[in-house]
Amino acid sequence: MTGSDPVVELRDLTKKYGQLAAVDGVNLTVHRGEVFGFLGPNGAGKTTTLRMLLGLIRPTSGDAAVLGVRPGDPDALRRIGSLIEGPGFYPYLTGRTNLRTMARYAGVPASNVGPALEAVGLADRAGDKFGTYSLGMKQRLGVAAALLKDPELVILDEPTNGLDPQGMRDMRELIVDLGRQGRTVILSSHLMGEVQQICERVAVIDRGRIVREGTVEQLRGDTELELVATPSDVAVATLRALSFVDDVRTEAGCLLVKVGTRHTAEITRALVHAGVAVTGVRRTERELEDVFFDLTTHEDKELSHV
Incomplete structure:
Protein backbone atom coordinates (compact mmCIF):
# COMPACT_ATOMS: atom_id res chain seq x y z
CA MET A 1 0.00 0.00 0.00
CA THR A 2 1.27 3.47 -0.84
CA GLY A 3 2.51 5.37 2.19
CA SER A 4 1.94 9.04 2.84
CA ASP A 5 5.56 9.84 3.66
CA PRO A 6 7.47 11.17 0.67
CA VAL A 7 10.48 9.31 -0.69
CA VAL A 8 11.33 12.01 -3.24
CA GLU A 9 10.62 15.72 -2.88
CA LEU A 10 11.63 18.26 -5.52
CA ARG A 11 11.04 21.99 -5.05
CA ASP A 12 11.79 24.37 -7.93
CA LEU A 13 14.55 22.04 -9.10
CA THR A 14 16.43 23.65 -11.99
CA LYS A 15 19.43 22.67 -14.09
CA LYS A 16 20.84 25.12 -16.62
CA TYR A 17 23.56 24.67 -19.19
CA GLY A 18 24.43 28.22 -20.09
CA GLN A 19 21.15 29.86 -21.05
CA LEU A 20 19.43 26.51 -21.68
CA ALA A 21 17.22 25.25 -18.85
CA ALA A 22 17.26 21.47 -19.22
CA VAL A 23 15.12 21.23 -16.08
CA ASP A 24 13.12 24.31 -15.20
CA GLY A 25 11.53 24.71 -11.76
CA VAL A 26 10.32 21.13 -11.29
CA ASN A 27 8.11 20.42 -8.27
CA LEU A 28 7.40 16.77 -7.61
CA THR A 29 6.60 14.40 -4.75
CA VAL A 30 6.83 10.62 -4.92
CA HIS A 31 5.34 8.66 -2.02
CA ARG A 32 6.59 5.48 -0.42
CA GLY A 33 5.40 2.28 -2.08
CA GLU A 34 4.04 3.76 -5.29
CA VAL A 35 5.00 2.99 -8.88
CA PHE A 36 5.44 6.46 -10.35
CA GLY A 37 5.63 7.13 -14.08
CA PHE A 38 7.91 9.91 -15.31
CA LEU A 39 7.16 10.68 -18.94
CA GLY A 40 8.38 13.05 -21.59
CA PRO A 41 9.71 13.20 -25.14
CA ASN A 42 13.42 12.96 -25.90
CA GLY A 43 15.25 15.97 -24.56
CA ALA A 44 12.42 16.94 -22.20
CA GLY A 45 14.57 16.71 -19.06
CA LYS A 46 13.68 13.22 -17.76
CA THR A 47 17.16 11.76 -17.55
CA LEU A 53 18.08 12.51 -7.84
CA LEU A 54 21.12 10.25 -7.68
CA GLY A 55 23.60 13.07 -7.11
CA LEU A 56 25.25 12.50 -10.48
CA ILE A 57 24.43 16.06 -11.58
CA ARG A 58 24.35 19.07 -9.28
CA PRO A 59 21.27 21.31 -9.73
CA THR A 60 21.70 24.97 -10.60
CA SER A 61 19.03 25.92 -8.08
CA GLY A 62 16.13 24.49 -6.12
CA ASP A 63 15.93 21.80 -3.46
CA ALA A 64 15.75 18.02 -3.62
CA ALA A 65 15.40 15.36 -0.94
CA VAL A 66 15.65 11.62 -1.60
CA LEU A 67 14.86 9.27 1.28
CA GLY A 68 14.94 12.31 3.53
CA VAL A 69 18.43 13.52 2.64
CA ARG A 70 20.21 15.42 -0.12
CA PRO A 71 20.81 13.51 -3.39
CA GLY A 72 24.11 11.65 -3.44
CA ASP A 73 24.20 11.04 0.31
CA PRO A 74 26.15 7.75 0.77
CA ASP A 75 23.66 6.31 3.26
CA ALA A 76 20.76 7.00 0.89
CA LEU A 77 22.60 5.57 -2.12
CA ARG A 78 22.92 2.26 -0.27
CA ARG A 79 19.11 2.12 -0.28
CA ILE A 80 18.65 3.07 -3.95
CA GLY A 81 18.93 0.91 -7.05
CA SER A 82 19.00 2.49 -10.48
CA LEU A 83 19.28 1.92 -14.20
CA ILE A 84 19.86 5.22 -16.00
CA GLU A 85 20.00 5.38 -19.81
CA GLY A 86 21.89 2.12 -20.43
CA PRO A 87 23.75 -0.49 -18.37
CA GLY A 88 27.55 -0.40 -18.29
CA PHE A 89 29.33 -3.69 -17.66
CA TYR A 90 32.60 -5.39 -18.53
CA PRO A 91 32.00 -7.10 -21.90
CA TYR A 92 34.55 -9.88 -21.29
CA LEU A 93 33.03 -10.94 -17.96
CA THR A 94 29.95 -13.11 -17.56
CA GLY A 95 26.70 -11.65 -16.36
CA ARG A 96 27.13 -13.35 -12.99
CA THR A 97 30.71 -12.16 -12.57
CA ASN A 98 29.73 -8.60 -13.49
CA LEU A 99 27.09 -8.61 -10.76
CA ARG A 100 29.47 -10.15 -8.24
CA THR A 101 31.97 -7.41 -9.03
CA MET A 102 29.31 -4.74 -8.55
CA ALA A 103 28.18 -6.36 -5.33
CA ARG A 104 31.70 -6.28 -3.97
CA TYR A 105 32.11 -2.58 -4.80
CA ALA A 106 28.73 -1.81 -3.24
CA GLY A 107 29.42 -3.83 -0.09
CA VAL A 108 26.54 -6.16 -0.90
CA PRO A 109 26.64 -9.91 -0.08
CA ALA A 110 27.41 -12.12 -3.09
CA SER A 111 24.36 -14.16 -2.11
CA ASN A 112 22.20 -11.32 -3.52
CA VAL A 113 23.41 -12.04 -7.06
CA GLY A 114 21.43 -15.23 -7.62
CA PRO A 115 18.01 -13.82 -6.60
CA ALA A 116 18.61 -10.71 -8.73
CA LEU A 117 19.36 -12.85 -11.80
CA GLU A 118 16.29 -14.96 -11.12
CA ALA A 119 14.10 -11.88 -10.79
CA VAL A 120 14.97 -10.69 -14.30
CA GLY A 121 14.96 -14.13 -15.94
CA LEU A 122 18.71 -14.34 -16.60
CA ALA A 123 19.68 -17.25 -14.36
CA ASP A 124 20.10 -19.58 -17.35
CA ARG A 125 22.37 -17.13 -19.22
CA ALA A 126 24.35 -15.84 -16.24
CA GLY A 127 27.43 -17.79 -17.35
CA ASP A 128 27.58 -16.09 -20.77
CA LYS A 129 29.82 -13.10 -21.37
CA PHE A 130 28.09 -9.73 -21.29
CA GLY A 131 29.50 -8.89 -24.71
CA THR A 132 27.45 -11.71 -26.25
CA TYR A 133 24.17 -10.50 -24.74
CA SER A 134 21.40 -9.04 -26.87
CA LEU A 135 20.18 -5.52 -26.11
CA GLY A 136 17.24 -6.92 -24.16
CA MET A 137 19.49 -9.19 -22.08
CA LYS A 138 21.77 -6.24 -21.31
CA GLN A 139 18.75 -4.31 -20.05
CA ARG A 140 17.73 -7.25 -17.87
CA LEU A 141 21.19 -7.38 -16.34
CA GLY A 142 21.02 -3.65 -15.70
CA VAL A 143 17.77 -4.10 -13.79
CA ALA A 144 19.31 -7.02 -11.87
CA ALA A 145 22.15 -4.69 -10.85
CA ALA A 146 19.58 -2.17 -9.64
CA LEU A 147 18.07 -4.84 -7.39
CA LEU A 148 21.36 -6.03 -5.87
CA LYS A 149 21.17 -3.79 -2.81
CA ASP A 150 17.61 -4.86 -1.96
CA PRO A 151 16.69 -1.17 -2.41
CA GLU A 152 13.85 0.87 -0.96
CA LEU A 153 13.80 3.11 -4.04
CA VAL A 154 14.27 1.80 -7.58
CA ILE A 155 14.82 4.26 -10.44
CA LEU A 156 14.45 2.72 -13.91
CA ASP A 157 15.08 4.67 -17.10
CA GLU A 158 13.54 2.83 -20.09
CA PRO A 159 13.94 -0.66 -18.55
CA THR A 160 12.06 -2.43 -21.38
CA ASN A 161 14.33 -1.03 -24.11
CA GLY A 162 15.21 -3.87 -26.48
CA LEU A 163 12.97 -6.46 -24.85
CA ASP A 164 10.72 -8.72 -26.88
CA PRO A 165 6.98 -8.82 -26.01
CA GLN A 166 7.43 -11.64 -23.48
CA GLY A 167 10.35 -9.82 -21.89
CA MET A 168 8.30 -6.62 -21.66
CA ARG A 169 5.50 -8.52 -19.98
CA ASP A 170 7.93 -10.09 -17.51
CA MET A 171 9.45 -6.69 -16.74
CA ARG A 172 6.00 -5.18 -16.12
CA GLU A 173 5.18 -7.98 -13.70
CA LEU A 174 8.51 -7.47 -11.93
CA ILE A 175 7.90 -3.73 -11.51
CA VAL A 176 4.38 -4.30 -10.19
CA ASP A 177 5.78 -6.89 -7.76
CA LEU A 178 8.38 -4.40 -6.52
CA GLY A 179 5.54 -2.03 -5.66
CA ARG A 180 3.66 -4.80 -3.87
CA GLN A 181 6.76 -5.43 -1.77
CA GLY A 182 6.55 -1.85 -0.52
CA ARG A 183 9.38 -0.51 -2.64
CA THR A 184 9.06 2.80 -4.43
CA VAL A 185 9.62 2.68 -8.17
CA ILE A 186 10.19 5.64 -10.47
CA LEU A 187 9.74 4.48 -14.04
CA SER A 188 10.74 6.52 -17.05
CA SER A 189 9.38 5.07 -20.27
CA HIS A 190 8.22 6.11 -23.72
CA LEU A 191 5.79 3.16 -23.88
CA MET A 192 2.50 4.69 -22.80
CA GLY A 193 0.61 1.39 -22.70
CA GLU A 194 3.19 0.04 -20.30
CA VAL A 195 2.91 3.05 -17.99
CA GLN A 196 -0.88 3.00 -18.15
CA GLN A 197 -0.91 -0.61 -16.94
CA ILE A 198 1.51 -0.43 -14.04
CA CYS A 199 1.82 3.13 -12.71
CA GLU A 200 -0.40 4.67 -10.06
CA ARG A 201 0.56 8.29 -10.66
CA VAL A 202 2.26 9.96 -13.58
CA ALA A 203 4.09 13.22 -14.23
CA VAL A 204 4.65 14.50 -17.77
CA ILE A 205 7.68 16.72 -18.33
CA ASP A 206 8.09 18.79 -21.48
CA ARG A 207 10.79 21.34 -22.26
CA GLY A 208 12.07 21.01 -18.71
CA ARG A 209 8.76 21.70 -16.97
CA ILE A 210 6.09 19.47 -15.45
CA VAL A 211 3.02 20.02 -17.62
CA ARG A 212 0.68 17.54 -15.92
CA GLU A 213 0.69 15.34 -12.84
CA GLY A 214 -1.91 13.02 -11.37
CA THR A 215 -3.26 9.50 -11.38
CA VAL A 216 -3.49 7.72 -14.71
CA GLU A 217 -7.27 8.03 -14.52
CA GLN A 218 -7.07 11.77 -13.91
CA LEU A 219 -4.78 12.28 -16.88
CA ARG A 220 -6.98 10.21 -19.16
CA GLY A 221 -9.97 12.28 -18.10
CA ASP A 222 -13.65 11.43 -18.18
CA THR A 223 -14.95 8.65 -20.36
CA GLU A 224 -17.86 9.02 -22.76
CA LEU A 225 -20.77 6.75 -23.59
CA GLU A 226 -21.37 6.40 -27.31
CA LEU A 227 -25.02 5.63 -28.11
CA VAL A 228 -26.92 4.81 -31.28
CA ALA A 229 -30.51 5.72 -30.42
CA THR A 230 -33.68 6.76 -32.28
CA PRO A 231 -35.49 9.07 -32.32
CA SER A 232 -32.43 11.14 -31.46
CA ASP A 233 -34.34 14.25 -30.36
CA VAL A 234 -36.23 12.28 -27.71
CA ALA A 235 -32.99 10.58 -26.67
CA VAL A 236 -31.20 13.92 -26.25
CA ALA A 237 -34.05 15.41 -24.23
CA THR A 238 -34.19 12.33 -22.00
CA LEU A 239 -30.45 12.32 -21.41
CA ARG A 240 -30.27 16.02 -20.59
CA ALA A 241 -32.99 15.55 -17.98
CA LEU A 242 -30.82 13.07 -16.06
CA SER A 243 -28.98 14.73 -13.17
CA PHE A 244 -25.84 12.57 -13.52
CA VAL A 245 -25.31 13.36 -17.22
CA ASP A 246 -22.73 16.14 -17.65
CA ASP A 247 -23.03 16.72 -21.38
CA VAL A 248 -24.65 15.33 -24.55
CA ARG A 249 -23.53 16.00 -28.11
CA THR A 250 -24.17 14.49 -31.53
CA GLU A 251 -21.33 13.33 -33.74
CA ALA A 252 -21.45 11.19 -36.91
CA GLY A 253 -24.95 9.95 -36.16
CA CYS A 254 -24.10 8.92 -32.60
CA LEU A 255 -24.85 10.49 -29.24
CA LEU A 256 -21.78 11.10 -27.09
CA VAL A 257 -22.70 11.28 -23.41
CA LYS A 258 -20.25 12.50 -20.77
CA VAL A 259 -21.10 10.52 -17.67
CA GLY A 260 -19.51 8.50 -14.88
CA THR A 261 -18.90 4.77 -15.35
CA ARG A 262 -21.58 3.79 -12.83
CA HIS A 263 -24.57 5.02 -14.81
CA THR A 264 -24.53 3.03 -18.05
CA ALA A 265 -27.41 0.76 -17.06
CA GLU A 266 -29.48 3.68 -15.74
CA ILE A 267 -29.06 5.60 -18.99
CA THR A 268 -30.12 2.64 -21.11
CA ARG A 269 -33.12 2.01 -18.88
CA ALA A 270 -34.23 5.66 -18.99
CA LEU A 271 -34.04 5.74 -22.79
CA VAL A 272 -36.05 2.54 -23.18
CA HIS A 273 -38.71 3.82 -20.78
CA ALA A 274 -38.92 7.00 -22.91
CA GLY A 275 -39.67 4.89 -26.00
CA VAL A 276 -36.20 5.28 -27.52
CA ALA A 277 -34.74 2.37 -29.48
CA VAL A 278 -31.14 1.84 -28.34
CA THR A 279 -29.22 -0.18 -30.93
CA GLY A 280 -25.67 0.49 -29.82
CA VAL A 281 -23.85 1.24 -26.56
CA ARG A 282 -20.08 1.63 -26.28
CA ARG A 283 -17.89 3.32 -23.71
CA THR A 284 -14.96 5.27 -25.13
CA GLU A 285 -11.81 6.10 -23.19
CA ARG A 286 -8.80 8.25 -24.01
CA GLU A 287 -5.56 6.33 -23.95
CA LEU A 288 -2.64 7.75 -21.99
CA GLU A 289 -0.73 7.95 -25.26
CA ASP A 290 -3.32 10.39 -26.66
CA VAL A 291 -3.01 12.57 -23.57
CA PHE A 292 0.79 12.47 -23.79
CA PHE A 293 0.82 13.67 -27.39
CA ASP A 294 -1.70 16.40 -26.62
CA LEU A 295 0.58 17.68 -23.86
CA THR A 296 3.93 17.41 -25.65
CA THR A 297 3.26 18.02 -29.35
CA HIS A 298 4.05 21.53 -30.49
CA GLU A 299 3.49 23.21 -33.80
CA ASP A 300 6.53 24.88 -35.28
CA LYS A 301 5.38 28.47 -35.57
CA GLU A 302 8.18 29.33 -37.99
CA LEU A 303 7.11 26.61 -40.39
CA SER A 304 3.56 27.95 -40.35
CA HIS A 305 4.81 31.07 -42.15
CA VAL A 306 6.64 29.17 -44.90
Whole structure:
Protein backbone atom coordinates (compact mmCIF):
# COMPACT_ATOMS: atom_id res chain seq x y z
CA MET A 1 0.00 0.00 0.00
CA THR A 2 1.27 3.47 -0.84
CA GLY A 3 2.51 5.37 2.19
CA SER A 4 1.94 9.04 2.84
CA ASP A 5 5.56 9.84 3.66
CA PRO A 6 7.47 11.17 0.67
CA VAL A 7 10.48 9.31 -0.69
CA VAL A 8 11.33 12.01 -3.24
CA GLU A 9 10.62 15.72 -2.88
CA LEU A 10 11.63 18.26 -5.52
CA ARG A 11 11.04 21.99 -5.05
CA ASP A 12 11.79 24.37 -7.93
CA LEU A 13 14.55 22.04 -9.10
CA THR A 14 16.43 23.65 -11.99
CA LYS A 15 19.43 22.67 -14.09
CA LYS A 16 20.84 25.12 -16.62
CA TYR A 17 23.56 24.67 -19.19
CA GLY A 18 24.43 28.22 -20.09
CA GLN A 19 21.15 29.86 -21.05
CA LEU A 20 19.43 26.51 -21.68
CA ALA A 21 17.22 25.25 -18.85
CA ALA A 22 17.26 21.47 -19.22
CA VAL A 23 15.12 21.23 -16.08
CA ASP A 24 13.12 24.31 -15.20
CA GLY A 25 11.53 24.71 -11.76
CA VAL A 26 10.32 21.13 -11.29
CA ASN A 27 8.11 20.42 -8.27
CA LEU A 28 7.40 16.77 -7.61
CA THR A 29 6.60 14.40 -4.75
CA VAL A 30 6.83 10.62 -4.92
CA HIS A 31 5.34 8.66 -2.02
CA ARG A 32 6.59 5.48 -0.42
CA GLY A 33 5.40 2.28 -2.08
CA GLU A 34 4.04 3.76 -5.29
CA VAL A 35 5.00 2.99 -8.88
CA PHE A 36 5.44 6.46 -10.35
CA GLY A 37 5.63 7.13 -14.08
CA PHE A 38 7.91 9.91 -15.31
CA LEU A 39 7.16 10.68 -18.94
CA GLY A 40 8.38 13.05 -21.59
CA PRO A 41 9.71 13.20 -25.14
CA ASN A 42 13.42 12.96 -25.90
CA GLY A 43 15.25 15.97 -24.56
CA ALA A 44 12.42 16.94 -22.20
CA GLY A 45 14.57 16.71 -19.06
CA LYS A 46 13.68 13.22 -17.76
CA THR A 47 17.16 11.76 -17.55
CA THR A 48 18.68 15.01 -16.25
CA THR A 49 16.12 15.00 -13.42
CA LEU A 50 16.81 11.36 -12.57
CA ARG A 51 20.57 12.01 -12.55
CA MET A 52 20.04 14.86 -10.11
CA LEU A 53 18.08 12.51 -7.84
CA LEU A 54 21.12 10.25 -7.68
CA GLY A 55 23.60 13.07 -7.11
CA LEU A 56 25.25 12.50 -10.48
CA ILE A 57 24.43 16.06 -11.58
CA ARG A 58 24.35 19.07 -9.28
CA PRO A 59 21.27 21.31 -9.73
CA THR A 60 21.70 24.97 -10.60
CA SER A 61 19.03 25.92 -8.08
CA GLY A 62 16.13 24.49 -6.12
CA ASP A 63 15.93 21.80 -3.46
CA ALA A 64 15.75 18.02 -3.62
CA ALA A 65 15.40 15.36 -0.94
CA VAL A 66 15.65 11.62 -1.60
CA LEU A 67 14.86 9.27 1.28
CA GLY A 68 14.94 12.31 3.53
CA VAL A 69 18.43 13.52 2.64
CA ARG A 70 20.21 15.42 -0.12
CA PRO A 71 20.81 13.51 -3.39
CA GLY A 72 24.11 11.65 -3.44
CA ASP A 73 24.20 11.04 0.31
CA PRO A 74 26.15 7.75 0.77
CA ASP A 75 23.66 6.31 3.26
CA ALA A 76 20.76 7.00 0.89
CA LEU A 77 22.60 5.57 -2.12
CA ARG A 78 22.92 2.26 -0.27
CA ARG A 79 19.11 2.12 -0.28
CA ILE A 80 18.65 3.07 -3.95
CA GLY A 81 18.93 0.91 -7.05
CA SER A 82 19.00 2.49 -10.48
CA LEU A 83 19.28 1.92 -14.20
CA ILE A 84 19.86 5.22 -16.00
CA GLU A 85 20.00 5.38 -19.81
CA GLY A 86 21.89 2.12 -20.43
CA PRO A 87 23.75 -0.49 -18.37
CA GLY A 88 27.55 -0.40 -18.29
CA PHE A 89 29.33 -3.69 -17.66
CA TYR A 90 32.60 -5.39 -18.53
CA PRO A 91 32.00 -7.10 -21.90
CA TYR A 92 34.55 -9.88 -21.29
CA LEU A 93 33.03 -10.94 -17.96
CA THR A 94 29.95 -13.11 -17.56
CA GLY A 95 26.70 -11.65 -16.36
CA ARG A 96 27.13 -13.35 -12.99
CA THR A 97 30.71 -12.16 -12.57
CA ASN A 98 29.73 -8.60 -13.49
CA LEU A 99 27.09 -8.61 -10.76
CA ARG A 100 29.47 -10.15 -8.24
CA THR A 101 31.97 -7.41 -9.03
CA MET A 102 29.31 -4.74 -8.55
CA ALA A 103 28.18 -6.36 -5.33
CA ARG A 104 31.70 -6.28 -3.97
CA TYR A 105 32.11 -2.58 -4.80
CA ALA A 106 28.73 -1.81 -3.24
CA GLY A 107 29.42 -3.83 -0.09
CA VAL A 108 26.54 -6.16 -0.90
CA PRO A 109 26.64 -9.91 -0.08
CA ALA A 110 27.41 -12.12 -3.09
CA SER A 111 24.36 -14.16 -2.11
CA ASN A 112 22.20 -11.32 -3.52
CA VAL A 113 23.41 -12.04 -7.06
CA GLY A 114 21.43 -15.23 -7.62
CA PRO A 115 18.01 -13.82 -6.60
CA ALA A 116 18.61 -10.71 -8.73
CA LEU A 117 19.36 -12.85 -11.80
CA GLU A 118 16.29 -14.96 -11.12
CA ALA A 119 14.10 -11.88 -10.79
CA VAL A 120 14.97 -10.69 -14.30
CA GLY A 121 14.96 -14.13 -15.94
CA LEU A 122 18.71 -14.34 -16.60
CA ALA A 123 19.68 -17.25 -14.36
CA ASP A 124 20.10 -19.58 -17.35
CA ARG A 125 22.37 -17.13 -19.22
CA ALA A 126 24.35 -15.84 -16.24
CA GLY A 127 27.43 -17.79 -17.35
CA ASP A 128 27.58 -16.09 -20.77
CA LYS A 129 29.82 -13.10 -21.37
CA PHE A 130 28.09 -9.73 -21.29
CA GLY A 131 29.50 -8.89 -24.71
CA THR A 132 27.45 -11.71 -26.25
CA TYR A 133 24.17 -10.50 -24.74
CA SER A 134 21.40 -9.04 -26.87
CA LEU A 135 20.18 -5.52 -26.11
CA GLY A 136 17.24 -6.92 -24.16
CA MET A 137 19.49 -9.19 -22.08
CA LYS A 138 21.77 -6.24 -21.31
CA GLN A 139 18.75 -4.31 -20.05
CA ARG A 140 17.73 -7.25 -17.87
CA LEU A 141 21.19 -7.38 -16.34
CA GLY A 142 21.02 -3.65 -15.70
CA VAL A 143 17.77 -4.10 -13.79
CA ALA A 144 19.31 -7.02 -11.87
CA ALA A 145 22.15 -4.69 -10.85
CA ALA A 146 19.58 -2.17 -9.64
CA LEU A 147 18.07 -4.84 -7.39
CA LEU A 148 21.36 -6.03 -5.87
CA LYS A 149 21.17 -3.79 -2.81
CA ASP A 150 17.61 -4.86 -1.96
CA PRO A 151 16.69 -1.17 -2.41
CA GLU A 152 13.85 0.87 -0.96
CA LEU A 153 13.80 3.11 -4.04
CA VAL A 154 14.27 1.80 -7.58
CA ILE A 155 14.82 4.26 -10.44
CA LEU A 156 14.45 2.72 -13.91
CA ASP A 157 15.08 4.67 -17.10
CA GLU A 158 13.54 2.83 -20.09
CA PRO A 159 13.94 -0.66 -18.55
CA THR A 160 12.06 -2.43 -21.38
CA ASN A 161 14.33 -1.03 -24.11
CA GLY A 162 15.21 -3.87 -26.48
CA LEU A 163 12.97 -6.46 -24.85
CA ASP A 164 10.72 -8.72 -26.88
CA PRO A 165 6.98 -8.82 -26.01
CA GLN A 166 7.43 -11.64 -23.48
CA GLY A 167 10.35 -9.82 -21.89
CA MET A 168 8.30 -6.62 -21.66
CA ARG A 169 5.50 -8.52 -19.98
CA ASP A 170 7.93 -10.09 -17.51
CA MET A 171 9.45 -6.69 -16.74
CA ARG A 172 6.00 -5.18 -16.12
CA GLU A 173 5.18 -7.98 -13.70
CA LEU A 174 8.51 -7.47 -11.93
CA ILE A 175 7.90 -3.73 -11.51
CA VAL A 176 4.38 -4.30 -10.19
CA ASP A 177 5.78 -6.89 -7.76
CA LEU A 178 8.38 -4.40 -6.52
CA GLY A 179 5.54 -2.03 -5.66
CA ARG A 180 3.66 -4.80 -3.87
CA GLN A 181 6.76 -5.43 -1.77
CA GLY A 182 6.55 -1.85 -0.52
CA ARG A 183 9.38 -0.51 -2.64
CA THR A 184 9.06 2.80 -4.43
CA VAL A 185 9.62 2.68 -8.17
CA ILE A 186 10.19 5.64 -10.47
CA LEU A 187 9.74 4.48 -14.04
CA SER A 188 10.74 6.52 -17.05
CA SER A 189 9.38 5.07 -20.27
CA HIS A 190 8.22 6.11 -23.72
CA LEU A 191 5.79 3.16 -23.88
CA MET A 192 2.50 4.69 -22.80
CA GLY A 193 0.61 1.39 -22.70
CA GLU A 194 3.19 0.04 -20.30
CA VAL A 195 2.91 3.05 -17.99
CA GLN A 196 -0.88 3.00 -18.15
CA GLN A 197 -0.91 -0.61 -16.94
CA ILE A 198 1.51 -0.43 -14.04
CA CYS A 199 1.82 3.13 -12.71
CA GLU A 200 -0.40 4.67 -10.06
CA ARG A 201 0.56 8.29 -10.66
CA VAL A 202 2.26 9.96 -13.58
CA ALA A 203 4.09 13.22 -14.23
CA VAL A 204 4.65 14.50 -17.77
CA ILE A 205 7.68 16.72 -18.33
CA ASP A 206 8.09 18.79 -21.48
CA ARG A 207 10.79 21.34 -22.26
CA GLY A 208 12.07 21.01 -18.71
CA ARG A 209 8.76 21.70 -16.97
CA ILE A 210 6.09 19.47 -15.45
CA VAL A 211 3.02 20.02 -17.62
CA ARG A 212 0.68 17.54 -15.92
CA GLU A 213 0.69 15.34 -12.84
CA GLY A 214 -1.91 13.02 -11.37
CA THR A 215 -3.26 9.50 -11.38
CA VAL A 216 -3.49 7.72 -14.71
CA GLU A 217 -7.27 8.03 -14.52
CA GLN A 218 -7.07 11.77 -13.91
CA LEU A 219 -4.78 12.28 -16.88
CA ARG A 220 -6.98 10.21 -19.16
CA GLY A 221 -9.97 12.28 -18.10
CA ASP A 222 -13.65 11.43 -18.18
CA THR A 223 -14.95 8.65 -20.36
CA GLU A 224 -17.86 9.02 -22.76
CA LEU A 225 -20.77 6.75 -23.59
CA GLU A 226 -21.37 6.40 -27.31
CA LEU A 227 -25.02 5.63 -28.11
CA VAL A 228 -26.92 4.81 -31.28
CA ALA A 229 -30.51 5.72 -30.42
CA THR A 230 -33.68 6.76 -32.28
CA PRO A 231 -35.49 9.07 -32.32
CA SER A 232 -32.43 11.14 -31.46
CA ASP A 233 -34.34 14.25 -30.36
CA VAL A 234 -36.23 12.28 -27.71
CA ALA A 235 -32.99 10.58 -26.67
CA VAL A 236 -31.20 13.92 -26.25
CA ALA A 237 -34.05 15.41 -24.23
CA THR A 238 -34.19 12.33 -22.00
CA LEU A 239 -30.45 12.32 -21.41
CA ARG A 240 -30.27 16.02 -20.59
CA ALA A 241 -32.99 15.55 -17.98
CA LEU A 242 -30.82 13.07 -16.06
CA SER A 243 -28.98 14.73 -13.17
CA PHE A 244 -25.84 12.57 -13.52
CA VAL A 245 -25.31 13.36 -17.22
CA ASP A 246 -22.73 16.14 -17.65
CA ASP A 247 -23.03 16.72 -21.38
CA VAL A 248 -24.65 15.33 -24.55
CA ARG A 249 -23.53 16.00 -28.11
CA THR A 250 -24.17 14.49 -31.53
CA GLU A 251 -21.33 13.33 -33.74
CA ALA A 252 -21.45 11.19 -36.91
CA GLY A 253 -24.95 9.95 -36.16
CA CYS A 254 -24.10 8.92 -32.60
CA LEU A 255 -24.85 10.49 -29.24
CA LEU A 256 -21.78 11.10 -27.09
CA VAL A 257 -22.70 11.28 -23.41
CA LYS A 258 -20.25 12.50 -20.77
CA VAL A 259 -21.10 10.52 -17.67
CA GLY A 260 -19.51 8.50 -14.88
CA THR A 261 -18.90 4.77 -15.35
CA ARG A 262 -21.58 3.79 -12.83
CA HIS A 263 -24.57 5.02 -14.81
CA THR A 264 -24.53 3.03 -18.05
CA ALA A 265 -27.41 0.76 -17.06
CA GLU A 266 -29.48 3.68 -15.74
CA ILE A 267 -29.06 5.60 -18.99
CA THR A 268 -30.12 2.64 -21.11
CA ARG A 269 -33.12 2.01 -18.88
CA ALA A 270 -34.23 5.66 -18.99
CA LEU A 271 -34.04 5.74 -22.79
CA VAL A 272 -36.05 2.54 -23.18
CA HIS A 273 -38.71 3.82 -20.78
CA ALA A 274 -38.92 7.00 -22.91
CA GLY A 275 -39.67 4.89 -26.00
CA VAL A 276 -36.20 5.28 -27.52
CA ALA A 277 -34.74 2.37 -29.48
CA VAL A 278 -31.14 1.84 -28.34
CA THR A 279 -29.22 -0.18 -30.93
CA GLY A 280 -25.67 0.49 -29.82
CA VAL A 281 -23.85 1.24 -26.56
CA ARG A 282 -20.08 1.63 -26.28
CA ARG A 283 -17.89 3.32 -23.71
CA THR A 284 -14.96 5.27 -25.13
CA GLU A 285 -11.81 6.10 -23.19
CA ARG A 286 -8.80 8.25 -24.01
CA GLU A 287 -5.56 6.33 -23.95
CA LEU A 288 -2.64 7.75 -21.99
CA GLU A 289 -0.73 7.95 -25.26
CA ASP A 290 -3.32 10.39 -26.66
CA VAL A 291 -3.01 12.57 -23.57
CA PHE A 292 0.79 12.47 -23.79
CA PHE A 293 0.82 13.67 -27.39
CA ASP A 294 -1.70 16.40 -26.62
CA LEU A 295 0.58 17.68 -23.86
CA THR A 296 3.93 17.41 -25.65
CA THR A 297 3.26 18.02 -29.35
CA HIS A 298 4.05 21.53 -30.49
CA GLU A 299 3.49 23.21 -33.80
CA ASP A 300 6.53 24.88 -35.28
CA LYS A 301 5.38 28.47 -35.57
CA GLU A 302 8.18 29.33 -37.99
CA LEU A 303 7.11 26.61 -40.39
CA SER A 304 3.56 27.95 -40.35
CA HIS A 305 4.81 31.07 -42.15
CA VAL A 306 6.64 29.17 -44.90
